[in-house]
Amino acid sequence: MTPAEKQEIKRHILQNLSEIETQIGLLQEKVKPIAPDCSLGRLTRMEAMGEQEVCQRILDETLVRQIRLRNALSRIHHEMFGICIECEEEIGMDRMRVRPESVRCVTCANGAS
16 A cells, blocks of 8 residues: 555545544434433333434444544554455455455455354
């Protein structure tokens, strides 16, 4: 991976981190406990609790992605950045643009369980 490509990936990582931080703030608001004295009907309360559970799962996944992006940012200047940990081939730039935290190429990622 060339230095220019690494700079491009670094910009993508920083942009993704910025978007994720905004998303985390919104999700943290949505997963706050629902007050028991809130005037919701039984069905509406169940729906709100279901939505809260979905938002919690999305928040958890977003927090994991944030960690992976930060890890990618910390290792972007290493020689092995952009090299698949399975086959040791270069990870394609198209994949790195979409998922800059990738540590496997598409082939190995699809074969890995």
